[in-house]
Amino acid sequence: MDLDSFGCEGLAERFVDGYGREFPEAIKLGERSGGEEQRLLNYYKAYRANIRAKINSLRARSAGSAEEERVALEAAAAYLRLMDGYWELTGVSGRDEGGQRLSIGRRVV
Numbered sequence: 001m002d003l004d005s006f007g008c009e010g011l012a013e014r015f016v017d018g019y020g021r022e023f024p025e026a027i028k029l030g031e032r033s034g035g036e037e038q039r040l041l042n043y044y045k046a047y048r049a050n051i052r053a054k055i056n057s058l059r060a061r062s063a064g065s066a067e068e069e070r071v072a073l074e075a076a077a078a079y080l081r082l083m084d085g086y087w088e089l090t091g092v093s094g095r096d097e098g099g100q101r102l103s104i105g106r107r108v109v
Contacts (some may be wrong), residue, residue, distance in 0.1 A: 001045040005052070005082055016041070039090045046086035053079035 003012035053076045060072035 001048045001052075001082070001086075004045070005049070005079065042086045042089040046083045046090065049079045049083035049086060053077075053083065 003009070003015060056072045056076035056079065060069045060076065063069035063072055
């Protein structure tokens with residue numbers, strides 16, 4: 001998740017591939033595109049992105065300046081977008097039956 005958040009998707013894939021070689025039962029390499037293991041991995045990535053979004057939201061709340069608040073809110077929004085992308089990969093879209101996006105907290109970022 002950290003590598004993805006910094007735009008290093010290629011390194012993230014290499015990490016997962018290496019992890020899969022060391023722990024083949026955890027991530028079956030032949031099922032990377034949509035197997036149960038990959039959906040579980042994306043679930044945990046979404047969970048971690050959610051935690052990072054919450055941390056940055058708290059940083060924004062306690063920021064000492066408007067600039068610190070802006071930076072923290074931008075980071076929180078980026079992690080929420082990342083989380084939403086991971087949810088899409090798990091089959092949990094964050095949308096209701098009519099296709100409308102479910103709100104996260106008080107507003108959707």
